[in-house]
Amino acid sequence: MFKDKFKKELDAINPSAELESAVLDKIRQEKERISSAPKISYKKRWISAIAAALALVIVSVTAFNLPIFNGSEHILNGDISTSSNSEDLFVDEDLTESNFENQDQQPSQNAPTSITYDAAYKLFDKIAALREAQKDHYNGDNTASKSANSDDGQSNLTDTPSVNDTPSKNYTETNIQVEGVEEGDIVKTDGEYIYVLRSVVNACTIYISKATNGKLSKTAFIHLYHTPYSDLYDYDAEIKEFYLCSNTLVIIISAERKTKSFEGDCTIAMLFDVSNPKSPQYIKEYVQTGNYTSSRLIGDNLYLFSQDSLYGFETIKKPDDNIGYTYEHKRFWQLPKIGVDDRVLNDIDEKNLYAFDDEVNLEYFLAVSIDVKKRKRSDSKAIVGGGSNVYVNNNAIYAVSSEINYFEAEKEYIPKTYIMKFGINKGKITPLAKTNLKGTVLNRFLMDEYDGYFRIITTTRKYRRNNCCAFFSVIGIDSNTVYVLDKDLKTVSSIKGIAKGEAVTSSRFMGEIGYFCTSPMNVNVDPFFAVDFSNPKNPKILDSLEFPGVVNYLHPYDDNLMLGIGETESGKNVKLIMFDVSNPKKIKRLFTLNTNVSCAYNSFNVSNGHKKINILKDKGIICFSGETKYNIYKFSKQKGFSPLEKNHFSAKTDEDGDIYSSWDDSIRGVFIDDYLYVCNAHGIVSYMPFKGNKKISEILFFNYP
Amino acid sequence: MFAFLGVIAVQNADEGFKADAEEAFKTYSGVVYKHAYIRTGNTADADDILSDVFVRLVKNIKKIKNEVHLKAWLIRTTINCSNTYYKRSKRINQVRLTEVDAVTTPTENVVLPAVLSLPIHQKTVVYMHYFEGYSVDEIATLCGVAKGTVKSRLARARETLKTILEGVDLDV
Structure with a gap:
């Protein structure tokens, strides 16, 4: 009976004819693309399918984060007209007294207020009501007032772009954006041991292998499901990345955690003592709710960011005379929670909960700092508002999120970018200011802080809702804008209407000068711009240079040279370009090399794309990962780019041809002395790259150790 | 799971069987769609997953050994796609929809x-x-x-x- 009913009811659920024809079209396109693509190992193609699918659904992503409530009532009804309680402004004494040596971290008038739980609930109700009533509320003009603030912004901020070569160390480190701000990755080394993450659903493991002069030996491994609290995780818990700091391995995990008191997405920092890498010892784990956004390590302080929606849903069964039962989704507010090693997660302390009075996002952003050496959580701050893209330097965190208004998107719609600023000082986090700008930001390299001024480049894309499915399509690119914001995130100046019809593909700031590339949709021609920010109130475009191809990543090679890595004009291969920026008023293209490395599976401008690149100036080489190989090119100022005699180094492939092997099949290369170790989720292979590409040694992670 | 697929592939490898993604779509689009719908609970996500699964199939089509393997592969991939879709879409979160109309049963x-x-x-x-x-x-x-x-x-x-x-x- 049940079976029949179930079959009958489910039989009515079928894809619409519209969708079917759309998918069939896609299948045909995909077939065509594959038959015309260069021949590459068949095993790995499915990974790109995920990438392609992800790229497609990227716009529709947060259907999940969003309310699906028709006619539902709020469980926690507050007085909608009451504004939030703002009496306890900065009640955290620690912050007001001792931690503001830095002039820049004084809270501005724009700063958020710490609020009580009651006030928070009222605020949430207010935002919800606001969104219901005024769906076009935040589609107006940029609210950031254009004030010519006479504040000189004196500060000691002199963050320089990082150049990834440390002569004192004999091994390579992860390619990072800001010097002194470490970023996590899937491969790390301490010069003696190599740590590799294999992130497979159900089997997330970090493998530790000893590397001595090219010889590899199995040492130990850490399996996520062998840790003490793994019974609380959902089956598809994932290790996202990890850090190596003061003999401690910091593993960042994203998982659904299920306890009696809480059920939902959590971000976890798990600490392992690896002073003896042969037997890693579990120390403890720090749990915070929300989806993992990003993390950074400054000195011994780990900053871990997560975000989630402020409400959850509860399904309630209601009797109905006609059809037996109906189901109703009821919304309830959930505050951000944190916990240590414990099965109980507690709501974040009232004094650490902040909100801006005019907040419109029903999301929270949770920033937690953990002292890895002292093994304690130093600070945690939650703020109402979203942050999906994070830029961090030594003094501040900028959390950026963008949003499409679903209702407005029936016509053309240009999303906005919301920016929140936090000051950081030795583990203390202070919410400082927020603003919003028109357009969206591609990645963290489009943001920079220098001399107290925050520079950001946004692209205004027009979106429209797709009628057949619930996602948006980009219908056109308008133009790009460079903004300069002061320490209170007030717009000081801006250059509007740069490169009409083109989108920024990469950017890098070198002190007072910012460089960026733009590219029109579907055409691989890329103008390169230099902008002078020496007078923050009046930034000027100094020069622009057009060249064939697209640059997806810019790296300052030295003070006079800027390296660009991207795609050739045809969009098939990776291209290397060296610009001469010694005179920003007259940029020159010095050298270009179209490599034979396919870029079909390489995107250097996605969130972790820059970690695939290693630039070793002392060795004069530029290295980047391809789909199955690690590639090395020589560079000299006289001769330009040239491939090494043997320049492609294969990574370990899965002998079984297992199609479900891993999600992230990225390759990383690690240099220890003159030996190259090519690591991926399957194993490590070692080479002596300057003496041919003959394998020295290899290990497979299967049956380890 | 791998063993299962492998066993089917080896034991019942049909001589001359050549899977075609378009044919597979015509036969199994309903199966994948229903499964995706059951897992996600709404048709909007099922729409996306349906397209994801078959794009993956195009890329892995040479590995499909026979009809049974094809169906098993599709069911397993639907599970994978709905998992990653759900998890990752929440995290990437670059552009958020403000509201979504509930596509209910x-x-x-x-x-x-x-x-x-x-x-x-x-x-x-x-x-x-x-x-x-x-x-x-x-x-x-x-x-x-x-x-x-x-x-x-x-x-x-x-x-x-x-x-x-x-x-x-x-x-x-």
């Missing part, structure tokens, strides 16, 4: 909403057992879990369904 349905209200593992098991007619053994290999787990999930699902659907004649 037709109101005259009784059993379907009850199944949809189950936890995700139980839904899958119920779907595979009652709709696709897979045995406990087959579900265990397809989901990559032990037989006992499938049985307990099925038992719990039945228990919940019995309480939810009280008054409706049930022979679960």
Whole structure:
């Protein structure tokens, strides 16, 4: 009976004819693309399918984060007209007294207020009501007032772009954006041991292998499901990345955690003592709710960011005379929670909960700092508002999120970018200011802080809702804008209407000068711009240079040279370009090399794309990962780019041809002395790259150790 | 799971069998769509997953050994796609939709909403057992879990369904 009913009811659920024809079209396109693509190992193609699918659904992503409530009532009804309680402004004494040596971290008038739980609930109700009533509320003009603030912004901020070569160390480190701000990755080394993450659903493991002069030996491994609290995780818990700091391995995990008191997405920092890498010892784990956004390590302080929606849903069964039962989704507010090693997660302390009075996002952003050496959580701050893209330097965190208004998107719609600023000082986090700008930001390299001024480049894309499915399509690119914001995130100046019809593909700031590339949709021609920010109130475009191809990543090679890595004009291969920026008023293209490395599976401008690149100036080489190989090119100022005699180094492939092997099949290369170790989720292979590409040694992670 | 697919592939490798993604779509689009719908609970996500799964199939088409393997592959990939879709889409979060209209089931349905209200593992098991007619053994290999787990999930699902659907004649 049940079976029949179930079959009958489910039989009515079928894809619409519209969708079917759309998918069939896609299948045909995909077939065509594959038959015309260069021949590459068949095993790995499915990974790109995920990438392609992800790229497609990227716009529709947060259907999940969003309310699906028709006619539902709020469980926690507050007085909608009451504004939030703002009496306890900065009640955290620690912050007001001792931690503001830095002039820049004084809270501005724009700063958020710490609020009580009651006030928070009222605020949430207010935002919800606001969104219901005024769906076009935040589609107006940029609210950031254009004030010519006479504040000189004196500060000691002199963050320089990082150049990834440390002569004192004999091994390579992860390619990072800001010097002194470490970023996590899937491969790390301490010069003696190599740590590799294999992130497979159900089997997330970090493998530790000893590397001595090219010889590899199995040492130990850490399996996520062998840790003490793994019974609380959902089956598809994932290790996202990890850090190596003061003999401690910091593993960042994203998982659904299920306890009696809480059920939902959590971000976890798990600490392992690896002073003896042969037997890693579990120390403890720090749990915070929300989806993992990003993390950074400054000195011994780990900053871990997560975000989630402020409400959850509860399904309630209601009797109905006609059809037996109906189901109703009821919304309830959930505050951000944190916990240590414990099965109980507690709501974040009232004094650490902040909100801006005019907040419109029903999301929270949770920033937690953990002292890895002292093994304690130093600070945690939650703020109402979203942050999906994070830029961090030594003094501040900028959390950026963008949003499409679903209702407005029936016509053309240009999303906005919301920016929140936090000051950081030795583990203390202070919410400082927020603003919003028109357009969206591609990645963290489009943001920079220098001399107290925050520079950001946004692209205004027009979106429209797709009628057949619930996602948006980009219908056109308008133009790009460079903004300069002061320490209170007030717009000081801006250059509007740069490169009409083109989108920024990469950017890098070198002190007072910012460089960026733009590219029109579907055409691989890329103008390169230099902008002078020496007078923050009046930034000027100094020069622009057009060249064939697209640059997806810019790296300052030295003070006079800027390296660009991207795609050739045809969009098939990776291209290397060296610009001469010694005179920003007259940029020159010095050298270009179209490599034979396919870029079909390489995107250097996605969130972790820059970690695939290693630039070793002392060795004069530029290295980047391809789909199955690690590639090395020589560079000299006289001769330009040239491939090494043997320049492609294969990574370990899965002998079984297992199609479900891993999600992230990225390759990383690690240099220890003159030996190259090519690591991926399957194993490590070692080479002596300057003496041919003959394998020295290899290990497979299967049956380890 | 891998073993299961491998065993089928080796034991029943049909000589001359050549899977075609378009043909597969015509035959199995309903299966994938229904499964995706059961797992996600709304048609909008099922739309996306349907397209994801078949794009993946195009890329892996040479590995498909026979019809049974094709169906198993599609079911497994639907599980994977819905997992990653759900997890990753929440995290990437670059552009958020503000509101989404709830694409709910037709109101005259009784059993379907009850199944949809189950936890995700139980839904899958119920779907595979009652709709696709897979045995406990087959579900265990397809989901990559032990037989006992499938049985307990099925038992719990039945228990919940019995309480939810009280008054409706049930022979679960």
